[in-house]
Structure formats: structure tokens, C-alpha cells
Amino acid sequence: MEKVRIGIIGAGRIGKIHAENLIRHPHAEVTAVSDLYAGPELEAWAKERGIASVTKDSEALLKRPDVDAVFICSSTDTHVPLIRQAAEQGKHIFCEKPVSMDLRQTELAVEAASRAGVQLQVGFNRRFDHNFKRVREHVRAGAIGEPHLIKITSRDPAPPPEAYIRVSGGIFMDMMIHDFDMARFLSGSEVVEVYAQGGVLIDPAFAKYGDVDTAIATLRFANGALGVIDCSRKASYGYDQRVEVFGSKGSVAAANDYPNTAVLSTENGVLSDKPLHFFLERYQAAYAEEAERFIDCVLRAESVPVSGHDGWQAERIACAALLSLQQNRPVRLSEIGHERKGA
Amino acid sequence: MEKVRIGIIGAGRIGKIHAENLIRHPHAEVTAVSDLYAGPELEAWAKERGIASVTKDSEALLKRPDVDAVFICSSTDTHVPLIRQAAEQGKHIFCEKPVSMDLRQTELAVEAASRAGVQLQVGFNRRFDHNFKRVREHVRAGAIGEPHLIKITSRDPAPPPEAYIRVSGGIFMDMMIHDFDMARFLSGSEVVEVYAQGGVLIDPAFAKYGDVDTAIATLRFANGALGVIDCSRKASYGYDQRVEVFGSKGSVAAANDYPNTAVLSTENGVLSDKPLHFFLERYQAAYAEEAERFIDCVLRAESVPVSGHDGWQAERIACAALLSLQQNRPVRLSEIGHERKGA
Amino acid sequence: MEKVRIGIIGAGRIGKIHAENLIRHPHAEVTAVSDLYAGPELEAWAKERGIASVTKDSEALLKRPDVDAVFICSSTDTHVPLIRQAAEQGKHIFCEKPVSMDLRQTELAVEAASRAGVQLQVGFNRRFDHNFKRVREHVRAGAIGEPHLIKITSRDPAPPPEAYIRVSGGIFMDMMIHDFDMARFLSGSEVVEVYAQGGVLIDPAFAKYGDVDTAIATLRFANGALGVIDCSRKASYGYDQRVEVFGSKGSVAAANDYPNTAVLSTENGVLSDKPLHFFLERYQAAYAEEAERFIDCVLRAESVPVSGHDGWQAERIACAALLSLQQNRPVRLSEIGHERKGA
């Protein structure tokens, strides 16, 4: 296989980002795209990019012989059935996060891929961010000694529309799940207990769906380290994504990215521009790299950098956090799902 | 009263710092100093600074007519009796934190001062730090809108000796108490619930005394805001004292102070010096200002900037945090002590 | 014209960068490439990118009907004849800097393009840098009032090989020419006088060719502002490209770009990574944007953002700087070349 031929399932914003990145990859080719709402617009978009097949039917796409791997970018409720079908067809799979909102379903999907011997990579794009990668490099190189504290800040520039809030799965499964994965990524250890607090401070719509818009989760790791994540659905100054790992020999922290380094000094103070606005700006290169890594792993039959197990673990932590919020008590991970056999 | 005449009780490191600052104050005069271990060395020190009286007997000091106010800088277990005696003698009181490790005792001491009509200021020096004051100014000016998240980092450069660990009162009462006060100071709201996690990651000596050396406390405030404090007894790079307040319109954060702004760029990277080493360096000016403010308030008969009630509230939060750690559950402040009448 | 069909003349490093950027542009198509050393390698490279024609003969390329515009990326001595031939053939022209090392020749080339009614853009890529653009926006918006001082730092990570030094045209024409253009770009005024100092501090090879490797040029602008540029051929920590404009109401400065924001604090200090290594890393997006702007201007028949006149003026300043260095005296621009008629 010289080029991996890709089918994109779900041509929304994120599906298109992946498609654009894959098109530029020398060893990838986007051969097909499916979307429930496929129509002339998507066809024009696909044509301009040399994507031969456009369909509303994801099953048809999954059966195409000119598709070696699929990017599942459709709504979360479709992920598990699509993964299982893709696995049956022997297609390698890249799936957006979360795999599902039902741990048991996620587990079955992961097992299906494993049984079929196909790759399954989960879309935790932030692992590929230039800043967070460098933090992890320092941690793994022992530059800060043993990790003691992991701190993650994760704030969106603006809350999603109510229609999205309703089906989002809640702040832990929709938003903080990225940070749960980041916590595992940076600490190199498993979360064993979570305590979550939250409030509705931004938009009453969240309360309507039993959700919160502001939350803090504290974590205890197997290696004894502690962690804390704070999330907000609305940071007026833009996307705020920072991490810090503190350990026995020091600390390593990553700040936000900014659109430029210009600094204006006047009698009013010292002013610079806001951070990059949102994930499309901040993680542009990270999206390209996660797709690139997936392609490389498929071609070389190597382990993907973010496995189905990683997806399942982050979901478990999100479930624990939700339970903790609901019951206002620390929740042990062992209360949630059960250890996967042979994971 | 043109000058406030001060007696220093307890001439250890912090007592001497206060003495030096008071000596420089145009409206203060240090007239007496008492210390259990007073001897030739302290006498020489006092003489060089024009302090007339040196004694081992704090009661004698408290009875001197040339003492208008006392700085209580002796060990924590002596604070409450000294406050009560000072109040009886009609002396104004500056007392180092914590007032005591027994909430009821603290309450009695605060009431004694109140009854006697003397000033009682508690030594939360960080409120006078140039960085944190500026953060609070922004918060109070509405620059960040309604506070949603308060984040405090508080790490010492090195753990204290075991002898100190034994009597310290534990990480919450000894160290994080400053941060509990800072949380109240910055948020402008009362803490209503605490959840604390901790571990012994630095020095097994802490475990010996039922203490931890690394801790995270999450807070819920009356106004709905959430907070998180992380503490470590050992930051290899020096004293790490940072805060952030995030709100509906933005965020304001204060970083550490550094000994200089020099930045060295070589083929090895971009290097600058570590933060100021510890509290003596970092809070030098803050100590001077808290003493100055106390003197001003005594002279003008105005409310002191950090009251006995502030001391009591921070201790309550520390008690709640300790209980939370012991029982691994969130603890409501209402479980601890009881609301002071007329506070 | 829906797409601008481009011929690349000179397929070295910079020619290939332009080609890659143009290939991605929706309204550009690279149809031909010429290079004196064209061979199987270049043919493979072209084929992979869908570039139909590869030749050694730039004249043949210039006559192709499927070429609307050319990117002249060959050696400096070929620029003027190629511009004149391209103009004769009615092709729009993007030419790398400098247009030539002979002001009169540059003038003739600019006139040839003008007479032929074709666009001529000069490759001052730094005008498209995100940092410098933002500085200029602030200056033009009046944020700093009237400019008083323009300061530019421009240092390469490592000196070029001797073979290049020999034909480079010297530090002013080869390297500082970018900064002369930047000075005009940021100040919005013309340079009227230059004084240059220099030395051979890095590599004796520079002395061999009458060149220097370290230089400072001070500038006087028509509007009364002063400027200073410092250049070095070797900054151990990587590419160092910073600017500052200081004026009656304040200052705006742009720092370097860094590969990440990770900061490591240990007992050895506070460490971050070096700036981006060299121009390929630092100006990647700027190269893309200058090509994009050229295409847009060709399509819309609008003025290009960096004209032949801009190229000529920067060369004039470089000539003045060289004369100043040789004679150790300030040199007025009016001594160099003469004002272009109708510029």
C-alpha cells in the first residue's frame, strides 16, 4: 500500500479539516466522502479537491474497495455502529472523540476493531500540539523529576448554541474529556479518583439540560500525583489552553499561542493581542499532525499514538466526574465500568 | 498620639523583620522587645536599633506604659493568652497567623480585643503584595466582570525541618491558610465548601505527623464562584506564588517576582534567573506595608485591613480542609465552628 | 483569467518554496519551471506536483502561452535580463530581492515592466510577517503618534559558505536590504541619509571579499525620524528578527517567534527553547502570503504590495550604506542614483 485511500464520514467542519490535511499528505488520498446532508455544495467542494465519490450513505462508503481507512467525523451517536461496520469491512479507523457516551458501547467498539485487526485512533488532537508535546518531552526526559501536580486550564471563547448543549453529553464528556486525556498524557499515570465541582455561571441554558458551564475537577493518579482541571465555556479573551506539570525537580508549563508578538506601550499600559481565538486556529497544525501520524501508522502497521483504550479511559474519567458532580463526592475510577481484559 | 510605641513579643526572624520596618516608620517607635531566649545577642541587636527595653517576660512588656501596641510574633500556642492580656492592658495588637489552631480559642481572643476596644490585625502579609493588590484592584474595578474561578499556586522552596513539621499545625493551618485568606481577599466572597486532597510526595517526615506535603483544595464560594489552591512544600526553582481570577469579562493573573530581567539566549535556549527565593525576599515590601497600615489605622482609629474575623475565617477553612482530607469528602464551612455573632 | 498560470525561473530553495505555495493557491497554477541545472531530480519533483513543463531554457519558458506570470528566483545577475524579457513577453513578474546590484540596471528593469504594463513585485517577504504587519498596523493607526525612532535587529543563525559570500553583493545588498525595506515600510517615510559601521568579527572570509559580517546602520528619514539597524551573520541562538517603532505617543515592538511556549523552571533557572531557526521556519507563512498577494493583484489588476520602486529604493540605501562604510562618513541618499522620474 503506497497511499492510504481515505473515506471521510461526516463532512462537517472537523471532517473537512481532516480532508484538507489528508489531501496535502503525500501518502494519503481522499477517495470518498459521505454525509447525511450531502448535496450540490458538498459535491462542488469534493470536486475541487479531486474527491471522486460523494454519498449520503456511509454504509456504501464503507464497502468501497478504494477505501482503506475511514475518518469518522459524524455525530457521536453514530460512532459505535460505524466503527463496528468499518471493522467488519477491514477498514482502519480514525474516530473523533468521544467514541461514545456509553462506556460499554465504547468497549465493544474498541474490541470490534481489535478483533478485526484494524487500527483505531481516537481524535485527541491536543496531544499533537507543539506546546503540550514539548511539555511532555520535558516530563519524559525527567527534567522535572517525579510529577507531583498536573494543572490544566481549558476554556472556550464562547458557549455553543443551545441545540448543541442539549446533545453535547455535558461539559465532562464533551469538553473536559480532552483534558482528562491530556492529564493521562502528561502524567504518564492513570487517574484513580476524581472529584468534580461545577456551576452554571454563564448561560442558564446549561442548567436546563442538567449541565454546568464552569467546572473544576481534581484528580488523583496511581503514582500518587494530584491533578486539577478548570473548564469554562466562555473566556472573553479567546481560547485558553494551558498546562503545567510540577514535580520533584521543577516545573514545566505551556502558555497559549498568540497571533503575533507585537507589544504596544503607551500611557495606558502595555498591550498585546488576545490569544488565538479557538481550536481551529490554535490546533491547526495539531490536526494535520494527528492525521499524518495515523496515515504513517497504517502504512507501517505500527501502534497508533492515541488508541481506542485511550478513548475509553478518558470517557471513564468523564463518567466518574459526572457522578462526582451529581453526588458531590469523590468517585473512584474503579466504580466506573471495569478494567478491560487484556488492555 | 503622634507616634505609636511598639513592643515586639517574640524576636525570631519575623519579629525582627517587623521591628526593622517599624523603626523606619516615621510614626512608629519600637520601645521594647521580649523573647523567651533574650540574652546578650538580642540586647546588642536592640541597642544598635535604639530599643530601650529587652526582657524575657512578655507580661512585663505588656504592662509598660511606653507600649501602645504589640506585635505578637511568638509561637502560635502563645498567641491567644497574649492577645487576651494585651487587650486587658488596652494595647493594640498585631498578631502573626494563625491566631491559634483552636477555632474557639481564636474566637475568644477576637472577642477579647473587640470588648477592650483595641485594634487586632492578623498577619496575612500577602494582601499587601504589589502583585496581588493589583489583581484585586482589577477585580474590584469590575475589569473581569463577575468572578467565576479563583486559582492560587503556593509552593515553598524547601520543606521545614522535622522539628517544625511536628508543631506546624499541618499544611492547611500552617501554609495554605495564607491562600485561604487570599481566596477570600480576591473573590470578595466567603468560602462555603472545601474539598482537599493531599499526599506525601516529598518527605516521609510529614506522614509521621499525619501531615501531607502536597495538597490541592477546591473551594466553593457563596457567590457561586469556584476556587482551587495547590500547595507544595518544595519547589526546586524557588518560591512560587501566583494567582489568577477568571470572570465573565476576562481574567487577571499575577506571576512571580524575579531578581532581575536579564535573559540569556544561547545555543542551549533562552534562560533567565529563578524567582525570588522565599517569603523574605518576595514579601519584603509587603511586610513593611502591613506594619505601616497597622500603625496608620491605630493612629487614625480606622478599621485594620486584616481583622481578627479574617483570621478566624481562614482558620475555619483550614479546619474544613483538614477534615475533608481526613474523611475524603467535601466539607461545608457550616460544619466548622459556627457563625460569629455580630462579626 | 480565472487562474494565474505561473512559470518558476530558478528552482533552488526559494523557487521551490514559491512553487509549493502557489500550488496550494486556488487561483494559481504552476505550469512550467526552468533551471540551469534541470535534470531527473527536478523533473521528478515537478511531476509529483503536476507541473507539466521542465526546461533549462528560461527564454523558452518566457515564451510559453500557458505562462501568465513568472517568479524569478534565479541568481541575482540574471534578474534584470529576465525582467526585461518577461516584460517584452507581457508576463507579470515576481522577482526575488535584490533586483540587481546595479541601480541603473534596476531602474531600467523597473521601467521596462512599467512600459510593458506588467506587474512587478519584489520579494521583500518580511512585509508579510504576522508580527511586522501588526507593528505597522499600530503605526498607521496612530497608536504611537509620530514615529521618532525605528529600530531593527536582523541576525542570521550562521554565516553562508565562502562561495556565497564571494557573490553575495555584501552585507548591505544581500542581508540588510531587507531591513532597509522594513525601515521604509514601518516608518512610512523615505531614508535621506545613512551612516554605516561594520566589522569582521565572525569569519575572516568576509574580509577577503571586502565585506563585513557585523554592521550597524543609522538612518535619517525625510520626516525627521531616526533609525538604526544592526545585523550579524551569526546568532548562536537562531534567527533574530525584531523591530521597534518609538513615537510621540508610545512604542510598538515585535519579538521573535518561538517553536513552542513551554517554559521549564528548575534549580538552574527558567529555560525555554530558542527562536525559530532561520527564515524558512520564521517566514513560512509570510512567503505564502506574498505569493498570494501577488496572484490577487495580478487577477484584480491592482497595485502590487511591494513595487519595483520599493526594490530600487532599498538598493539605493544599500549602495549608500556601502559607500558610508568605505568612506566612514554619513552619505545622503541624494548622492546615490537619482530620483526616478514619475515614480
Place this chain on the structure above:
Amino acid sequence: MEKVRIGIIGAGRIGKIHAENLIRHPHAEVTAVSDLYAGPELEAWAKERGIASVTKDSEALLKRPDVDAVFICSSTDTHVPLIRQAAEQGKHIFCEKPVSMDLRQTELAVEAASRAGVQLQVGFNRRFDHNFKRVREHVRAGAIGEPHLIKITSRDPAPPPEAYIRVSGGIFMDMMIHDFDMARFLSGSEVVEVYAQGGVLIDPAFAKYGDVDTAIATLRFANGALGVIDCSRKASYGYDQRVEVFGSKGSVAAANDYPNTAVLSTENGVLSDKPLHFFLERYQAAYAEEAERFIDCVLRAESVPVSGHDGWQAERIACAALLSLQQNRPVRLSEIGHERKGA
């Protein structure tokens, strides 16, 4: 001599700063102060600080047996006669910069002190700034290899009143003289040539007295390094005092000091406070240290850190810069004054 007994000559702003610092010094005692305008106000000020003698007569002060050393803080035209008288009386001397505006007079004063065997320290306070000291330490430790470029920015927050401009001695002798000394201090080499440019961009009053308010001086050092200093009489954002030394192995730069580290992020951008306003704020600790070092050197009979020769050299460079500005040509230091014998 256990304590150095000091007489202050000239009790203006800077004289009082020195007095305050000396009063706090354990081995200094301010015994007398003289000022042409001495009156009840100064007497009250002196009394409050325990300074016994206040006089209008500097000669009387210089003859007092209880004065071991003098701080000459009176107007520049009085410096040389006072130094000569003090030397005759065997008093050690701290003299504010510049020693005089006449190189020959400065030389005679320096010689007088030398002949009399008294210490003479010149008030280049910036050598004691925590930032610049650290830069120099790095340079001397070889961290940047051989110095190639020295860059100094020196901008005042607001121009002085016209009355001061008239007698200031001009921007080079009054203001940039500090930077000439800093250039020598940082480079560890002597300036051999200067070229200065300037303009009146802020206040026409400067033109009235043949002065400029904005200037750039480029320097050539004996060791081959180049330097550049930019000065402005008005930086709207406050005192701007930065340096950079670039060398064969890297660069070290020092930024301004700020009143706090608070950073406000809102939808309008990222804002922090302006730098410290002016020299009193920025160099508070540096003033204390230069006085302390003088006292130490007097007590230990060691060489003072800033000698009369240092004062004379900086004045020579200022003279060369002025000549350069007047004649618009580079001026060699050898044209100015002549090398001191045995310096």
C-alpha cells in the same frame, strides 16, 4: 574609623536620596548638610533625621572635623571647585555625574583627588542596577563569548523644564553620559569612535539651546565591537532603560522593571501596567547600593567601583558625540582631550 561621617553638599532631590540611604547604612552617619537655599524646611528635614549641622556654606562643611567624606550633589558648575577643596581637606568624595562639562577641569579635579590620596567615586548609579549588573556578570563569565554588539535604550518619561534644558549641558553630557558609561561597563572595552545623530522631535525648546531631544549614537570599541545608544527625552509609557549585549556565543538582554506582574486579559487584549515611571522608582535600590559601596571602599581603603577616570572617559565620549552631531561626521576619541597619563 568605624563609621564614615558624611557631609551632603546640595540637598536637592538626589542629595536627599543619598542622605536617606546613608542614614540606613550601619557604617555611615550623616553629620552635616549644606545647601545654598538652606532654611527652616531643610532644618526640619535634617532634624527629623538626626543630622546635626545645616549650613549654606559648603566650605564650612568641608572643614568640619566630623566629616570624613562628602557627597557632592550641588549643580554641575560647582563640582570641580568642591572636589578640589574636599581633596585639600582630605575628605573622600562621592560626586554626581558629570564631574564637569569641561574635560580639562574634570581632569584637574581627578588629579587633585588622586594627589590628596582621597577616594573619588562618580555617580553612575546604573552600574548598580540589578538588571544591568546581571547582564555584565553574564558577559564577564563568557556566557555570550566575545561581545560584538552593545545596544542601549535610554528614554525619559518627560522632558525637563526649559530652565533645566538651558543649563543641562545637552543630551549627550546630561543624559546619554549614563549610557556611555554603561557601554564601557558592559563591553569591558574603550570607545574609540562615535557618530551621533539627533533631532528636535518633542519640544522646540531644545532647539533654542542648540540641543536635541532625540538622538542615536553609534560607537566603535577598541576590541572591534560596535555599539548603539538611542535616547529620547519623552517616552509616554515611562522610563525605558534596556540593554543588550550580543556576542559570538549568544546574547544577554535586560528589560525594564514593572510595578507588578498582573496581566489582564479581556476581549480588548492582554494588558499590563507601564514600566516604573522614572529614575527614582527604577534605580531606588541602585542608589542605595552605590552609596553602600562607596562607604565600604572608604572603610576598607579599596578602589571605588566608579572612578574619576570613569567619569572623565564618559565625558570625553559625550564631547565626541556633540562634535559628531555638530559636524555630522564620526569623531575619534583621540580627537578629544588626550589620554591621561598613568590612568
